[in-house]
Amino acid sequence: MATTTPSKPSKAADTARDNRAKLLERAMSRHSYSGDALIEVLHTAQELYGFLTPDLLKSIARKLRLPPSRVLGVATFYHFFSLEPKGEHSYIVCLGTACYVKGALGLLETLERRCAKAGRTSPDGKVSVNSARCIGACGLAPAVIRDGEIVGRLTPRQVTEDLDRIGVK
Amino acid sequence: MSVKTLTIDGKMVTGIAGETIFNVAWNSGVRIPRLCHVGGVSDVGACRLCLVEIEGQKKLMASCMTNVEEGMVVRTNTERLQSHRRLILELLFAERNHICAVCVMNGQCELQDMAEELGMDHVRMRYLFPKLEVDTSHERFGLDHNRCILCTRCVRVCDEVEGAHTWDLKGRGVNSLIIADLGEPWGQSDTCTSCGKCVQVCPTGALFSKGRTVGEMRKDRRFLKYIVTAREKHQWIR
C-alpha cells in the first residue's frame, strides 16, 4: 500500500502529478478500458493518489464507460478503498481471532479513544486508524501494522506511549 | 415450449419451462409474499419473503429465482415459512424509521400491506433508528432514506428499463444506501432523466412525488408491464 501524499507545488511535483495521470491511463488501457477491470483500476488509482477523490472516480467512470453510481458503489463496498486522505501515521490493528484472544480490542480501544474510529483519520490529520481481519502474523499476536511495519505483542500501554511520542494530544 | 406440471400448496398447476415458481403461483391464484420482486425487471432474491419449501430439498428456495420443474411439490405457506416471514418483517421495521402515521405512503405501502397480511403487529427488537437524510433536491421527487428497505427495485428499473443507471448502492451491510451518481444530491444528477419510474416501483415511501402529504402518495406499477410487454413484442415499431 504505497501512499503518495500530495506535496507542495514544485516543478518536480508537477511532473509527478502528470506521471500519475499517465500511469493510471496506462493501467486502464492495459485492461482495454473494460468495465470488468474496475477494481484493478481503483487499486492503481489509490496506489498513485493515496485516496479516491470524486473527480478521480468520475474520470474513471467516464473512461471505463460505467455509470458513476456503480463506480462509487464498488469503491465503497470494499474496505481497502479510501475516499478520504490518510493521516501522517497509520495504525492497522489486526482483529483476527488469535489477536482477539490475546487482547487486540484493548489496542483498538486505545487508538479509537485517542485518535479516531476505525476506518477514519483523526481530525488533525495525524493518525489513521484501521482494523484488519487477519494479517497472518498470529505468532506475534496481538499485532498492529504501524506505518507499514508489523509490530507484535503490543499492550495498550505501549500504544499510549507510542502516540505520546508522535505528539497525539 | 415444454409445459411443466407441478403442485403448489396441494393444487395441480402448470407452467412453462423457464418460468419461476413465483410467477406460476401468482398466475394460479397463490399469492406468495414479496418485497423485492416487481414484474418487468430482473429478480435478485434479496427480501427472502418469497421463500418456499420444495419437497426433497433441504434448503428453502427463493421462488422468484427458482424455475419450475416437472413434478415439483411446492409449499408456500407453512407455519415455518410464516414465522420466518414475520421475523424478517420485524427486522425490516426495526432497521430504519417506518412509522406509518407520518408517511406519505400510509395505506398504500407494500411493506405495511405485508405486515398486515402476515400478521406482524409488533416489533420485539431494538429499533436501530439511524438518522438518515431526506433528499428533496430534485424538482419533482424526493428520497427519504429512512423509509428505504434496500430492495433495489429503483436501481433495477433505472438500469434495465430506463437505461440510465442513475441509482446504485453505496457501502455495505446495514450501512448500505441508495445513491444517485457519485452520491450527489438527486437534483444535481447528470444521468437522471426525471422519468419517475423509480418512484412508481418503490414499495414504500422512500421515493415519493413532492407535494404529497401523509397518506396521499399513489403509485402505479402497471405501467412497467406495458412498457416491457410492448418492448418484447415490438409494439412500437411503426
Next chain:
Amino acid sequence: MTIEELSDIQEQEQARQQKLANRIYCCTAAGCVSCGADRVRQSLHAEVKKAGLQEQVEVCGSGCMGLCSQGPLVRSAADDALYGHVSPEEAAALVSGNPVDRQLLAGKRIDTTAPFFALQHKIVLANSGVMDPEILNDYIAVGGYQALAHAVTELSPPEVIEEIKQSGLRGRGGAGYPTGLKWELVAKQSSQIKYVVCNADEGDPGAFMDRSVLEGDPHRVLEGMALAGYAVGAQQGYIYVRGEYGLAIQRLQTAIKQAERADLLGNRVLGTGFQFRVDLRIGAGAFVCGEETALIASIEGKRGQPRQRPPYPPESGLWERPTLINNVETFANIPPIIAKGGEWFASIGTAGSKGTKVFALAGKIVNTGLIEAPMGASLRTIIFDIGGGIPDGGRFKAAQTGGPSGGCIPEQFLDVPVDYESLAKIGSIMGSGGLIVMDESSDMVDVARFFMEFCMDESCGKCIPCRVGTVQMHDILARMTRGEGTPADLDMLEQLCTLLRETSLCGLGQTAPNPVLSTLRFFRHEYDAKLAASRGGAQ
C-alpha cells in the same frame, strides 16, 4: 521449455545443490519477516562473502517452516539442523562449517524429532524449508512441474479427473465438496470457453494457511491450476488473492512471470498444444468474496454480492461460463496426487476424508504456527502433542475451528478425529483450517459476540436476514456481555439463529449463527450466569 529440458534442469540443479558444502534456508514467510528474518538473511549473505565461501555456501529463502512463534527460523541443510530465534549476530556461526562455532548455537537448535515435527505429515507443505519460493529451478529440482508434464503427455483429461476422483480429495475451502466430481461437472459442459479460479481470498480471522502456501510454494499452486485447466478444458485461470497479502501477491507475480517465460504456462505449455494462462486478481477487503458467487462478481469488477445458486459456477460462473473454483490448498494437493497416484493419496486419512489438512494454530497455545496433520488426527494430538498445549499452566477451554462459520469445541470432544463428518457432528466445521485455542480466561459469550460483530461488519447487505439479523444478534450479545440481557433476549437470539440459518441468501449468513449455536450448546451455563447476574443487578 520442453519435457526433456525440464528433466535436464531438474538433474542439473540437483547436482549443483549437492556439490555445495551447505545451503542455508532463511524463512521468508510473513511471520518470520515481521520479527527480523530479513536482517538475518542479509547478515548471512555478508558473512558468506566475508568468509569467501560464495562458491560453497548458498543462502536462500524458504517457505513457512511452521514454528512461527520461534521466528526467525533458519535451516542449515548440510547438518539438517533447524534454529529458532536467530539474530543477525549469529550469522557467522551458521555460515561456518566448524563444529566449535556451531556449538555456540546449540541453545537455539530446535529438536526436529519432537512431536511437533514427528506427528506431522507433510504433503502440501512438503517443500517448506527445502526450496526457495522465488527460484523456479528450486521447484523443478524437487520434482516440480513433472506432474504437469506427465499429464499433458501421457494422460487424457478424463484420466486426470479419474485420478483425482480416486484420491478422494475434497475441497479444502470449508465445505468439503469432492474435488473430482466438481472437475467432472465442469469438464462435461460443452462451452468453448471455461475458467479455472483459485480462491485465495482466505478470510477467516486466525487462518493463514493459504497465505503460507502462496508465499512458500507459489509454483505448486500454478501447477495445480494448470492440471485443472488441462482436465476440464479451460485455457484461462484467475487467482483471486486478498489485497492484504502483499508478499503472497509479489511471489505469485514472480512465479507467473517465471512460468510463462519457461513455457510452463502460456500458449504452448511444455511445447505441447495445451494452452493455459493465469492472471491475478487482487481482492479489496471483503470477506464475503470468499463465497464463490460473490468472488465471481468481484472478478467481474462488481460489488461482491452473492447470488442464489443454482446455477452453480460449474454450469454458469465467471461471465456466465462454466467455472471451476477451488481454494489454494486444494490446488496444492493436485500435483502430488498426479505424480504419485490417487491410490497413494487415498491411503492417508480416514474413510470419508482423505489426505492431510493444514492448520494454523493460534491463540493460547505454545507452538503458534503452521502444521499439517493427516485427516483423522484427534484435536488432542493437534493441540497438545503437536501444538505443545496451553502456555503458562493454563487450562484448555475450547478450540474454535472454521472461523466465523464454525464452532467452539469443548474439552469433552478433544478425542474426536478431525475430519469433515466428525466436526460437523459436534456443531463445528472443518473450515479452511484456522484453529484457535482458548483457555479459561475466554468469556464464551464474548467470543460469540466477537464473531457476530465480524459477520455484521462483513455482511454485504443484500438479503434482509443477514443484513439486519446480524446487527440485532450482535446487539443482544453485546447487552448480555455487559450484564444487561433478559430471558426474552435469549429467546429472540435463538429465533434469529434459526432464521439466519434457514433464510439467508449465502453461506455467510447461513453459517453466521454457528458460533452462537455452538457456544449455546456447550457453554449455556455462561449465558445463564450472565442472565442471572443481570437479574441480580436489577434488584
